[in-house]
Amino acid sequence: MTAAVPQDITQLLQSWRDGDPDAETQLLEQIYPVLRRLAQQRLNRNGQLTLVATELANEAYFKLVEQRQATFQNRTHFYAIAAHVIRRLLVDHLRERSALKRGGDVLRVTLQAGHDIAAAAPDLADALDLDRLLQRLERIHARAAKGVELRYFGGLTIEETAETIGVSLPTAKRDWQFARAWLHDQLSPPTV
Numbered sequence: 001m002t003a004a005v006p007q008d009i010t011q012l013l014q015s016w017r018d019g020d021p022d023a024e025t026q027l028l029e030q031i032y033p034v035l036r037r038l039a040q041q042r043l044n045r046n047g048q049l050t051l052v053a054t055e056l057a058n059e060a061y062f063k064l065v066e067q068r069q070a071t072f073q074n075r076t077h078f079y080a081i082a083a084h085v086i087r088r089l090l091v092d093h094l095r096e097r098s099a100l101k102r103g104g105d106v107l108r109v110t111l112q113a114g115h116d117i118a119a120a121a122p123d124l125a126d127a128l129d130l131d132r133l134l135q136r137l138e139r140i141h142a143r144a145a146k147g148v149e150l151r152y153f154g155g156l157t158i159e160e161t162a163e164t165i166g167v168s169l170p171t172a173k174r175d176w177q178f179a180r181a182w183l184h185d186q187l188s189p190p191t192v
Contacts, residue, residue: 147172147175
């Protein structure tokens with residue numbers, strides 16, 4: 001993700017927050033392709049969703065724009081917020097579809113995030129279950145849950161995750177290992 005976004009995004013975010021009308025246009029030009037790529041990656045793994053990447057990217061962008069008063073510390077903080085927004089939008093969409101079906105045919109999505117999450121979980125897992133598990137993990141180890149969200153929904157590398165959370169790289173790696181093991185344990189069928 002780093003190579004796709006110029007380093008001056010932090011300044012653009014500040015200018016945008018300060019009300020510079022040109023900054024929003026420049027920001028849109030720089031972040032929208034990244035949001036669209038993230039949306040496409042998430043949707044490719046969730047083939048049964050009726051959303052298209054453009055819709056998800058648009059919704060994410062508008063949710064982020066609504067947060068004009070938020071203090072984005074830097075571009076990685078902005079993308080951490082974007083990862084959370086994308087997660088919420090996907091989960092809300094799945095809940096809406098599930099409610100329409102009155103609980104029937106729970107949607108299945110792959111967890112093969114390309115990062116290592118595939119090693120932590122079976123090939124298929126319910127996105128709503130993943131959200132519930134992340135909420136449980138937040139109560140047990142909030143930093144590890146945030147790392148999963150940043151990596152899976154935000155597409156951040158382990159280095160970017162460490163920077164965003166504000167921890168050392170070895171700490172981020174330990175958190176990631178813990179989260180993977182915990183998710184694997186939670187997603188594995190019980191042994192009798």
